Amino acid sequence: MPITGTLRSWNEDRGFGFIAPTHGGAEIFVHASAFARDGSSPTVGENLSYELGRGRDGKPQAVNVVRLAVGSRPPRAPSGRETHKSQTSWVGLLIIALLLGTGGVWGYKQFSGWQHRKNLASQPAELSxxxxxxxxxxxxxxxxxxxxxxxxxxxxxxxxxxxxxxxxxxxxxxxxxxxxxxxxxx
Structure with a gap:
């Protein structure tokens, strides 16, 4: 059964913090791995829902943490890698379009030349x-x-x-x- 609480402290460098339960009691340890991996860091003061679990040392800790202000998953901010990927995809599509256009023009010129030579060959040769x-x-x-x-x-x-x-x-x-x-x- 989920428990609610407020994030009281967070150490970004070490990836952990403590949650104060809404209904009182001792603060609960929470590790970064208990949050959804969405690229954003937890914020001190935000309301959370969590389940109690046990850490490696056997002590209680929060697991399956959900940020209540934004629902089950906070909004994703695109990482630099994803932005680069979308730009690369756009550039790739542009290059493909240019190559197809160039190939089309070249093919049309080849076809036109062949058609012209075919028409000339079908006409009787003028002997001057x-x-x-x-x-x-x-x-x-x-x-x-x-x-x-x-x-x-x-x-x-x-x-x-x-x-x-x-x-x-x-x-x-x-x-x-x-x-x-x-x-x-x-």
Whole structure:
């Protein structure tokens, strides 16, 4: 059966104190382990409910102490560790969101480039004849021979023919339909 009393003294450094029973009698020893582990310290003068038990030395002591002012458990103040954990969780979610967004943008660009190349491949290739006196070779002279990079081309016309007619070319980095802008088609 619970007994009520008031905390008369408390030694924070050593983790114990004494309770004065409400109905009188000798003060009862109470150890910090008898309180709920909520991170807050007992306060001198607060009303408590407790049960009588025996300590290691056989003397009576309070056990199962409940703080009456706040009910069975006092309000928890977040510890520094929990605050850090919630901030870490928030930052982690932000990083995940940024990574997903970046991956989505990259995937969209890859899909758009593939779609553009697919559309170009489905259109008939335009055979244009170079202007008289031009040093560019005739498009009829080109064939899909496995070349896929700008460094393997010899002219802008050749690069354009390859990107429009050969699969797997890697000459249009920004997917705008103009190949080899750095080397040939600037």
């Amino acid at each position: 004849t170079p202007a008289p006196g031009s040093s560019e070779a005739s498009p009829a002279a080109f064939s899909c021979d496995g070349r896929v990079y700008c460094s393997q081309m010899t002219s802008c016309a050749e690069a354009k023919w390859f990107i429009n007619n050969c699969p797997g070319t890697k000459m249009d980095g920004n997917s705008d339909g103009i190949p080899c802008q750095e080397q040939w088609c600037n």
